[in-house]
Amino acid sequence: MKTTQQVSKLKQGTVLDHLHAGTALRALRVLNLAADQRITIGMNLTSKRLGRKDIIKIDSYELNEDQAAKVALISPDATRSIIRDYKVAEKHDLHLPVAFRGLIRCPNPNCIVHDERIAGSFVVEGRDPVTVSCDYCERSITADQFEFE
Amino acid sequence: MVTARDFVGRDVITVGDIRREELLYLLDAAEEFEGVTGTLLAGRVVATLFFEPSTRTRLSFESAVGRLGGCCIGFAEAGVSSHTKGETLADTVRVIEGYSDLVLIRHPREGTARLAAEFAEIPVVNCGDGAHQHPTQTFVDLYTIRRECGRLDDLHVVFAGDLRYGRAVHSLVSVLTQFNAHLTLVSPNYLRLPGEQRRALEAQGIEYREMTELEAAMPEADVLYMTRVQQERFTDPLEYVKFRDAYTLDLQALEHARKDVAILHPLPRVTEIAPEVDAHPHAAYFRQAHYGVAVRKALLALLLGAAEKVLG
Numbered sequence: 280m281k282t283t284q285q286v287s288k289l290k291q292g293t294v295l296d297h298l299h300a301g302t303a304l305r306a307l308r309v310l311n312l313a314a315d316q317r318i319t320i321g322m323n324l325t326s327k328r329l330g331r332k333d334i335i336k337i338d339s340y341e342l343n344e345d346q347a348a349k350v351a352l353i354s355p356d357a358t359r360s361i362i363r364d365y366k367v368a369e370k371h372d373l374h375l376p377v378a379f380r381g382l383i384r385c386p387n388p389n390c391i392v393h394d395e396r397i398a399g400s401f402v403v404e405g406r407d408p409v410t411v412s413c414d415y416c417e418r419s420i421t422a423d424q425f426e427f428e
Numbered sequence: 429m430v431t432a433r434d435f436v437g438r439d440v441i442t443v444g445d446i447r448r449e450e451l452l453y454l455l456d457a458a459e460e461f462e463g464v465t466g467t468l469l470a471g472r473v474v475a476t477l478f479f480e481p482s483t484r485t486r487l488s489f490e491s492a493v494g495r496l497g498g499c500c501i502g503f504a505e506a507g508v509s510s511h512t513k514g515e516t517l518a519d520t521v522r523v524i525e526g527y528s529d530l531v532l533i534r535h536p537r538e539g540t541a542r543l544a545a546e547f548a549e550i551p552v553v554n555c556g557d558g559a560h561q562h563p564t565q566t567f568v569d570l571y572t573i574r575r576e577c578g579r580l581d582d583l584h585v586v587f588a589g590d591l592r593y594g595r596a597v598h599s600l601v602s603v604l605t606q607f608n609a610h611l612t613l614v615s616p617n618y619l620r621l622p623g624e625q626r627r628a629l630e631a632q633g634i635e636y637r638e639m640t641e642l643e644a645a646m647p648e649a650d651v652l653y654m655t656r657v658q659q660e661r662f663t664d665p666l667e668y669v670k671f672r673d674a675y676t677l678d679l680q681a682l683e684h685a686r687k688d689v690a691i692l693h694p695l696p697r698v699t700e701i702a703p704e705v706d707a708h709p710h711a712a713y714f715r716q717a718h719y720g721v722a723v724r725k726a727l728l729a730l731l732l733g734a735a736e737k738v739l740g
Contacts, residue, residue: 387538389536389537389538389558389559390537390538390539391517391535391537391538391539391540391542391543391557392539392543393537394516394517394537395516395517395518395543396516397518397543413539414539414542415538415539415540415542415543416538416539416557416558416560417442417538417539417560417561417624418538418624419623419624419627
């Protein structure tokens with residue numbers, strides 16, 4: 280049987296693979312890449328691990344740690360591969376942290392963090408769906424409520 | 429085993445900061461502190477940063493400090509602090525800790541006490557942060573319940589009124605889960621206990637029921653905890669008007685309850701308890717307000733490391 284590659288190969292750049300199906304567009308919004316950035320998106324692709332998955336290939340751009348951490352909050356099973364000269368130079372699972380500062384804002388308008396010049400602080404409560412709790416007001420926040428910085 | 433030393437220098441931000449054994453120790457200590465006056469806190473200064481109005485909490489703390497020979501500095505409304513000049517809370521706290529040994533803070537924003545504690549080396553006690561928590565009210569409530577009912581375990585507690593915005597409710601519900609309480613939550617749908625708290629109850633396997641009719645909830649109650657609809661938390665005044673008279677406990681309604689039901693209210697009340705109920709032998713809400721002094725005396729003495737003379 281003839282097999283075909285679902286998304287074309289990159290020479291340089293980043294591949295975000297094993298994104299939960301349906302999360303690629305949100306992940307792209309969060310990454311806030313330049314308008315002229317060349318990107319390939321695959322959605323609802325077949326995946327042995329997830330059943331269905333999304334994938335993002337970003338040409339000639341290496342995702343930084345902050346961006347990777349934000350994607351992990353949207354899709355905690357994703358992997359990040361850095362491609363150099365058509366080869367995978369680095370590959371990492373995007374782990375959900377136990378706790379983190381910044382990345383998102385507490386959506387509770389009455390939380391003190393909005394009045395003070397400090398980054399939000401959060402503890403991860405669950406991964407399916409990703410749920411975190413604000414250290415200050417203790418509100419639970421699910422992934423669909425995340426407002427990224 | 430819990431000892432007085434376990435409390436020294438600690439912050440009290442949420443009821444979750446104090447374990448069940450420590451709560452019981454605090455309540456026992458409060459009994460010991462009833463009627464105690466003297467100079468235990470002589471030379472100690474307690475800062476009261478009240479960015480929001482308070483009568484019972486602030487005055488009972490001030491009374492507690494005064495009766496133990498300490499003194500209070502601070503303000504009772506945000507308008508008289510440097511907050512109005514744009515000073516951050518973090519800066520306010522860093523300045524005040526140079527003037528005092530302990531900070532009491534009330535603020536309309538949720539999480540304020542936690543933030544203050546991050547910037548202060550001295551103990552910070554949350555006296556109410558928005559609709560979030562009011563832990564010292566919970567200590568007073570537990571003390572009152574134990575005095576009125578003779579125990580804390582296995583009680584059927586009915587909460588009625590504004591369960592959405594009432595921070596005293598949020599704190600007390602959270603603590604009662606440690607005492608195998610049976611909870612009935614009576615409110616209009618709009619004023620239900622917040623989803624986080626309901627999910628937390630479910631996650632702990634705590635059974636609770638939600639109702640909208642007060643009378644129907646009352647027959648099994650050991651404790652009836654009435655609350656005011658929190659006008660100051662509503663963004664739409666029309667919504668407040670719709671719910672402000674949701675429940676009124678009067679003598680007729682009390683006929684549905686057991687004769688020995690303990691009636692509590694964190695006060696102030698508006699229309700949710702008719703004045704005719706005040707003479708009911710188990711109307712405990714004024715005693716509850718008075719117990720605040722003993723409980724807060726014990727808490728302050730413990731946090732400031734001055735309790736051992738009384739507790740031994």
